[in-house]
Each structure stands twice: as structure tokens, then as C-alpha cells.
Amino acid sequence: MRFLSFLPMLLLLAGSLGAQNQCSIFDLTATVVTTDPSSCQYYVVLDFEHTGTTNQFTVKGNGVNYGTFPYDSVPVKLGPFTGDSIPSVKEFVVTDAVFQDCQDDVSVQIPACPSTAVCDIYDLEVLTATECNPGSLTYKLKLNFKVKNPGNDLFEVWAGNGTYLGFFPLSQLPLTIPVFPWSGDPTDQIKICINDNPDCCETLTFPAPDCNQTPCIVENLTVESGECTSDSTYKATIKFDLNNSSILDKFGVWANDEYLGIYDLDDLPLTIDNFPWSGDSTD
The missing domain is CATH 2.60.40.10 (Immunoglobulins)
Incomplete structure (x- = not known):
């Protein structure tokens, strides 16, 4: 009987793994589209094929999360970007919104912009x-x-x-x-x-508005680091106490000068799966 009670769970897990194995994003291309050469501005159009995916995907690259898009928006247009005085390379990674191992990446050469106009x-x-x-x-x-x-x-x-x-x-x-x-x-x-x-x-x-009110005090802040989730991120769990949580229900998180988002106090202790690593022994 105990074996039978685990059977639905095993079937569900097997089904999820099977769906992920069938997910595929491929033939990703990136095309530079220049709209105004005098201002050095351009767009990048991403196009690709996919099978076995969910209904949304995310685009990241160059230290930026460009957002989440429905698959029916492909090809997707990103920008505007601004060209530099020397040629450069931009990298883009397209990942299924659910199946994180289902992805493809592409690099594109950005030509130099000859404009010398003052910013x-x-x-x-x-x-x-x-x-x-x-x-x-x-x-x-x-x-x-x-x-x-x-x-x-x-x-x-x-x-x-x-x-x-x-x-x-x-x-x-x-x-x-x-x-x-x-x-x-x-x-x-x-x-x-x-x-x-x-x-x-x-x-x-x-x-400026008058925000003169009883300030909140964050106390006993701890961050417990966990396993690496990429070559530049790791899992981190945040805990702290608040002196007046009765009038507050949200808090913001920054890490190494990077804004990570707004979270509910009810989320504490909060685990962030992709906490940015500074590259040093301490963050």
C-alpha cells in the first residue's frame, strides 16, 4: 500500500521531466536593424524555432533581463540600443519561462558608429x-x-x-x-x-513628499549563502526582524548595487535563487 501511495507522485515527476526533455529552442538568430544612423541607435530582432515549450520565454544577456514574452510575439524586437565608437558584441540567451534548461543563445556583431556628436x-x-x-x-x-x-x-x-x-x-x-x-x-x-x-x-x-513618520528598524539581518546556480549567481536566504511590521508589508532588496526587487514580509525567510556574486570573497 505504501508503494501505491507514491505512484501518482512518481508519475507526475516523470511527466514533468519528460515534458522538459521534449522542450527545444533552436535556430536562434539576431539581426541588427538601424533606424537612425545619425543618433547611433539600433534594434536587435531575435527570431527562433521552438517545440514542446510552454507559452512564454525570457530574454537575458549583457547583464540585463530584457523581459518575458509570449511565443506568439516571435520575432521579438529589443531596444533601442546605442552604438559605440568601436565595434562590439552583444549576447542574448532565450530561455523557456518554466523549463530553465530549455534555451538557446546567440551573439551578434554591432558595427561601430562613426558619430562624434556630444552626449x-x-x-x-x-x-x-x-x-x-x-x-x-x-x-x-x-x-x-x-x-x-x-x-x-x-x-x-x-x-x-x-x-x-x-x-x-x-x-x-x-x-x-x-x-x-x-x-x-x-x-x-x-x-x-x-x-x-x-x-x-x-x-x-x-x-519631495513629507515622509516624516516613525521609521522602521531592520534588525538581526542575516544572509545564508547556498549552492551556486551559475558562474555569477548563487542561492541566498535572507532573514531579518522588523520593529514595526504591523504597518509594513513589503521590503526591497539590493545586492552589490543591483536592485533585485520588492518582496512581501510574509516571504521571510526569503530565498533568492539567483543572488548576484560580486566576484569577491564577500558580498
């Missing part, structure tokens, strides 16, 4: 900055800007107090920052720079 960030604006996060001296902020000749696909963000908030693809604009630090003043400041271009920056002072 310029303009029309920087804070669209919304009104919603304080309960129990903390932070608030949600949404920003947008325009840029000419960035020479890079990424931009970096700093708060006025010098806090580095991370780097983001230009294609994510307008960008929402869920946890922006309040300075305690009626106005705050934000600084935007094109990645690896300290001469292409813009700073904006804007009205």
Missing part, C-alpha cells in the same frame, strides 16, 4: 513623487528624460544624498524607483548619468 541629457523630469512607503523615510518616484548621442545603452541614478540607486537600460524609460530616499527637506535632488560617461549627466531638484 546630452535633456527634459529630465520627475513625473510622480508623492507616495511615501509606510514605516520608512522613502517614497516611490517615477522619472523620465531624453538623451542625444548617449553612446551607451544604460544610465545610472543617484539620489541627492549620494546614494547610488543602480543602473538601468534606456529602454526602461520612464523608470519607476520604488524606494527613493527622502532627504528630510521640502525638496530632493536626483542625478542621472549615462553609464561610463561622467561628462554626460543631468541633475534635477524637485518637490
